Amino acid sequence: MKHRTIDGAVRAAITLAAVVCVSSSMLAQRKPRVVAGCPSTPAAFHACAVEKAKAFTPARTPDGQPNLQGIYETPMGGALQGPNSIVVDPPGGVIPYQPWAKAQKAENVEHYIDPYTHCLPITAPRIMLSPRTRQIQQYAGYLTIINESGGHPFRVVYLDGRPHLSPDIKLWRGDSRGRWEGNTLVIETTNLSGLHWFGAGGDFFSDAMKITERLTPVDADTLDYTATIDDPKVSTRPWTVAFALERNMEKGYEWMEEGCFESDRDTADLLLTGFLMYPGPRFPK
């Protein structure tokens, strides 16, 4: 009996096809599309979305929280460099690295395998930008954000005011606490392992990073997402990325399991070509 499989070669083929299709459609789409009536370049979207959000009243959950529940996609892509950089502060879209860290980033690209290649769990903001969807579900005292791709890294965000974990506990996805500021969900994440990257381009962080995410409903189907990165070991000042999260409108959408590590065939090949596993930042003495 022939079985359809979502693993291995088929998944690679699907991914390749998806990348080709998405890339070509992005090339064809010279005129930027509109998200929630706002321009779809990150900086322009964020400026427009902040104003729009002031006039929008979101639905509420039965216990009175703004209702952000749903399955969201990222319509803008997620470049950390270039004219459409998601870095909106500092203006100009460049991460304010300390000099040694700028050199480390270059070294990362040259020598090391992106830890995401072997499916190590990503954290914010990369987890909110990865291909396909993420689902937000709200419960009494906490919420969950479950990612579709990358082997389903999930986050449980506690809203009950409990303190962060001891600094001796380090996590790949970090330790997240949330609170509401008006209609904005603010998530603060600490306790990071500091052994991962922001993207495939070698941009990296340390275990001292604090991430402050803000999710603001702009209309019934769009969230304005920002993440401020405060990493005194790596950058000269805090910096902020912004992009849109847009509701998946497919009726009854359910994601299927992705066996990411179980299907990883790339790491072994990359090691053969001389690339190394990323050991984490080499801080100056």
Place this chain on the structure above:
Amino acid sequence: MRGSARHRIVGLSVAVFCLGSLALLQAGGQTNAARADGVRRTPDGKPDFTGIWQAMNSAAWNIQDHVAEKGVPAGRGIVEGNEIPYRPEALIKKQDNYKNRATADPETKCFMPGVPRIMYMPYPFQIAQGPKQISILFEYIHTVRNIFMEGEHYPGHIDMWMGDSRGRWDGDTLVVDISHFNDQTWFDRAGNFHSDALHVVERYTPAGPDHIRYEATIEDPQVFTRPWKMSMLLYRHKEENAQLLEYECFAFP
């Protein structure tokens, strides 16, 4: 005089009883409120399994009765009757698996361990319960199970590590039907295995406020001569501020 006092006492007792019952009935209708059995309920009256849970047994090493060995506690099995009805050729494979278990168990490769094995791994998991979707989030390699309460299994066959879970309520019992498995996982370190024809039916029944009676019926005609059943308790983590941490198995060199 005495008679009327007795009547008054009886009358008062009846009134107290009725008010008490009314209060209980009202409590049952409130969010997360407990009935007399202490079981938390959702607004629509279903058992609310929200919380962090963990099995407290040694089934991850061996689902049958077993003696202790280095690094493995002795344990009473979770298989009803302690017998697994292997077909003759499958029993030979199980015995081979047992001999080679130190390296042949897929769990040693840090792969997702399948269902029901994930439910008795020695790591906590969190149930986040909604009316249409119940997500189970596992500390072990951040595995996720989504139990969809609406919709049906996908047609045909799809190989998945954790299968496709579809739930329904049978009174106070959450019944989950799981199919679309691959043949790459074992039930335990002792080499108990299945094929991709595996079909699992789980039953989650409240056994008080902090316990769940968990049962899994295993059906796989390619490997077993008849369906068989596992049964165990799940325990609620009651530590203050309990939360899942991480066991990223494949991150360790």
